[in-house]
Amino acid sequence: MEDNGKKKVISLKDIRRDFIVGSETVHALRGVSFDIYEGEFVTIMGKSGSGKSTLLNTLGCLDTPTSGEYYLDGISVRKMSKNERAVLRNIKIGFVFQSYNLLAKTTAIENVELPLMYNPKVSSEQRKQAAIESLKMVGLGDRLYHKSNQMSGGQMQRVAIARALVNNPAVILADEATGNLDTRTSFEILVLFQKLHAEGKTIIFVTHNPEILQYSQRNITLADGKVKEDVYNTNILSAADALAALPVNEED
């Protein structure tokens, strides 16, 4: 593993997560350790039930591990209270969900402003400015006042990505972010992620689809709650090229 003097954004040390269901204990994570550096684009792969979502919830400070240490941007998360974790999520994490999770009947700009609404340090002027900037970054500069029900799936996911960017987080966490989209739109989203990566964002992208790891910089494969494989991709494909190569009239 290369350590080129870059900052560690995420550092996991022997993370375990047990769920107690009735009299049984489910070991969702059985000792996961890895570091993720600033500016990395990492995919996390694995079979269903291998612990990907549990891991992502832990990384996103939504869940606390049963044991092990987790440092986010140098801050130890494990002993934090519920409220402290909420504040940490607010300033350090950007989530992108499979089902977009936009607020209904709400404009793109208001959706993107949402995380900053919970940050008392941001004025309403700054909030609006940041939201416009994020929306421009995902290519929706001309859709600021469109409501969520007036947009396509791809556009909604872009709004969701803009929302994840708006607080300038330490890391963007995406769980199956292309799972609901057709091939073409999926590639468009991948192009966007690659662009964000190029701009220096740290991205963790959970997926089922093995094709996608060709476009990321590094891939961690989980199996049965453990890291099975952790490799850097020496030949990163361009999603933009792949998109251009797609047949134009594809029905999906």
Place this chain on the structure above:
Amino acid sequence: MNWTNLFKIALKAIANNKLRTFLTMLGIIIGVASVITMLAIGHGSKQSIQSQISKMGSNMIMIMPGAERRGGVRMGGSDMQTLKLSDYQSLKDECTYIAAISPSVSASGQLIFGGNNYSSQISGVSQGYLTIRQLDIDDGEMFDDNDIATSAKVCVIGTTIAKNLFTAGEEPVGQIIRFKNIPFTVIGVLKSKGYNTMGQDQDDVVLAPFTTVMKRINSVNYLQMIYASAITEDQTEQAIDEISDILRTNHKIQDGQPDNFNVRSQEELSSMMTSTTSLMTILLACVAGISLVVGGIGIMNIMFVSVTERTKEIGLRMSVGARGKDILTQFLIEAIMISITGGVIGVLVGILAAYGVKFFAGWPIAIQPISVVMSFAVCSITGIFFGWYPAKKAANLDPIEAIRYE
């Protein structure tokens, strides 16, 4: 805590669900409006009874024959013959706390003038009666001591009597009217007082010297009642004690024996009558209050539905950094805004309805600021109380489960 933003968020949520918000509010609106209207009607009738009674003279004292019965004034005391003219005379001479006194005897029958007759009642009184009942002579004059001494066949009439007998517009003073075949000369007309709250026509009176009514009409030697008025309202109690003492002496009642007469102040009468309306007001307010509680439960119900329906949204808010207390505050603000807006509308509707009652039904109303303030406070508390539990439920959701909720 970022109140401005939480306020914006709550407002947005309300705006996104206008119809439902309005329907929820409706419960509060109806509750508050009915509380205000009911209290306005209750207080209105109470106030008008009170003012009517004080117009009758709040210093007024009534002395009736017969012992007091438990539970209130003994009605039909006229068949008791314990009050004599001598009682009147000694009260008049000896009482120091009374400003005016008048005996009272009455007789019912037809008043006849020319071809007109009118069924009424003739009251035998003395001049003091005008002071006690706060009556004024509009035209002509009151009978004097000489008329009383000679049992003169003269009378003073109210405007209703004048209207019904002198239909051709004759000048009442100087006319002769007949009552039970006795000719009475009208020597005065009273100033009109209109109807009182109990719906009695206060101008439907004929006053004659008490001696005339006793001797010439009723042929009795006892009095049905004695009216007096205390010098000031504060001296009513002393006046009552003094009157009782004099009458007990006159009637030779031993210590420990019950009175064979009954002395009541206007105040007692007034409190007796207003207590009935107070009870009515309380009952009305209770019914209205129940509808306010039902409105509150409506808020709780809708808030619960709203929390369940918005579980995913709550999960999202939490995942982007909303703390439990942010969610709690948001939902509480929603509940309070619904109830306060409903309260404001309810107050307006209630005031309008109260004036509607006054305008269309002619009932007296009195909107008291305190009832407005109170129902407002109650509905804010209702909002907090009934909004709290659903809001707490929302705040305690687990973000991971909430965001997965479908």
